[in-house]
Every structure is written in C-alpha cells, then in structure tokens.
Amino acid sequence: MTVIASNSAALRAQNGSRLANDALNTAMARLSSGNRINSAADDAAGLAISNSMTSQINGMNQAISNANNGISLAQTADGALSEVTNNLQRIRELAVQSASGTYSDDDRANMQTEVTELQKQIADAMKTQFNGVNLFSTSDQAINIQTGADATDQVALKITGLDMSAVTGTVATGTAAAGLGTALAAGDSRIGTDHVITAEDVAYGAQFTGSGSSPAAVDSSAIGSTVTLKAGDQMYEAATTAGTVTGGVDISTAAGATAALDTLDQAIASVNTTRASLGAGESRLNSVVNSLTNNVTNLTDAKSRISDADFSVETTNLAKAQILNQAATAMLAQANQSQQGVLKLLQ
Structure with missing residues (x-):
C-alpha cells in the first residue's frame, strides 16, 4: 500500500x-x-557497591597513615628511653666507682657532679612529647591508634608506667628566691651532714636541733660554728634555678654509692619493660600497615572491575x-x- x-x-x-x-x-x-559507571543509570547496583568500596579504601589509606604515625610515636619514645638507659648505665658505672674505698671525698664529689647533670637529663627525657602528646607517665597509659575504616578498628599502643624519681630526685622547674628553706624531712640526703652556720642563717631565722630535742633559732654568736643536720632543721638556702636536683641517687659517699646500685638496677629494669611494651606495639602496627596495604590493593582491584571502563570493549562499542x-x-x-x-x- x-x-x-x-x-x-x-x-x-x-x-x-x-x-x-x-x-x-x-x-x-x-x-x-x-569510568564504566558515570551515573546511577549506567549501573545502579554497581554504583552503590563501588561507593561502598571507595569509603573502605579511603578509610584504610588514612588508617595506614595513622599506623605509620603510631610507629613514629613509638620510635620517638624508644629513642628517648635509649638515651635514658645510657645515662642510667653511666650513673651505675660511677656508683660502682664511688663505692670503692680507693677514692677520696673530693673524688666522689666530682663524680656526683656528673651524676647530677645526668639526673637532669633523665628528668628532661621523661617530658618527651609527640605532637603535643606526653609519652611517659608514672602510671600505665594506652594511646589509641585508629587502624581501620570502621569505628572499632583501633590498636591501643601501651606504654607502661615509668617513675624515675628514685634516681633523679626532684628537679626544680623554676627559679626560687633565696630564703629560709623548708624543714628537712626524713630521708633527705643532707641529714647527718655537717653545716657551718652563716650570717644568712641568722638573718633569715634558721633553726637547728643541735644537742636539743627540737629545732631552735640561732643568733649571731653561732656564726661560724658547725652543726650536724637533723630532721626538722631549717637553714638559709641560696636562690635556686631550673635544674637544681634534690634527693635521688647520691654517690658522694661510699655508702650512698652502694645503696644506689639496687635503685639503679630497678630503674634500668623498669626502662627495659617500658621499651619492651613500645617494641611490641611497634611490631603490631607494622603488621597492621602490611595487612591494610594488602586489603587496599585487593579492594582497589575489585572496585576497578566494577567501575572502570574496559577501553578495548568501549572502543569497539x-x-x-x-x-x-x-x-x-x-x-x-x-x-x-x-x-x-x-x-x-x-x-
């Protein structure tokens, strides 16, 4: 038709x-x-799967970065403790030297001078931070590292508590004006040593037990005399600056050096324990990085098969x-x- x-x-x-x-x-x-999928109309299900995989891949890539930062943190802490160990070993070496009867009090005083400086350095090392995070504490602590794309994917980097005060004593962190010091407490290393009364002691109202049962103020007639310090005594103390050490290991006497050996051994053991906890955490984080890297590679391959264009097919089309x-x-x-x-x- x-x-x-x-x-x-x-x-x-x-x-x-x-x-x-x-x-x-x-x-x-x-x-x-x-891309094979440029809009939901191309493959709605494939687009949803691809986006889900993209979230996982992006999260894992960031988790790899987090884990590497955790490794850096552990290495920073271990590096600080490595130097602490060196300082403790040197103090112990000096203590063994001082304990020998072949050295004079002047020799021991010189040894103590080096010990004091090493004590300050150990105290400084205990303040080590990583990006503002304090690494050391007297109690155990755990730093959570996000090591996966999901909220529950975390690794706790454990750092065992570390207290070096038995070795370092108290290190002054500021400047104190000259004046009457606090009463000597039991265990103060100055108790039992001789002190020559000065004009400053009289001016600031220093008190000494002497032969009595309780501390009593001294007058100008006592200037130049010697007293043996006892618990509760108070004396004039010159202005102190940051870094002044009180207490801690004292090897200025043979007896003190001998007693210091046990304290130093315990401190070295504590540092070893803390370093072991850091090493274990670092090893786990290294394993996490390896695992995440494999997962990212496999997921990227899977996502590619879903969303990437096959150029040989598309050029034919x-x-x-x-x-x-x-x-x-x-x-x-x-x-x-x-x-x-x-x-x-x-x-």
Missing part, C-alpha cells in the same frame, strides 16, 4: 538513529572519563555506534525520499 500520511520506515530509521546516538554518547563518556549512527542517518534520508514516487502516479 502506498501512503503519504505516515512514513513507518522513517520512524524506524529515526528510532535507530536515536539508539545509535545514545550508544555513541555512552561509549564516548566512558572513554573520556575512564564506539566504532559500532558510529557506524550505526551513520547508517541510520542514511536510511532516514532514503525513507524520506521513498515517498517522492507518489508524484509520478499523479502525472
């Missing part, structure tokens, strides 16, 4: 051209972006769509031309 009111061939050619054009646009979008688009355009022209034959019937 010959008709001119409708042209089914042209409609079919138009539809074929539309489909070919859609396929051409899809292939070009995938080739230009490198592009060529096919171009040919179909050109053919549909040609057929549309032929369909529109086919009705011109009706004119001949009217001649």
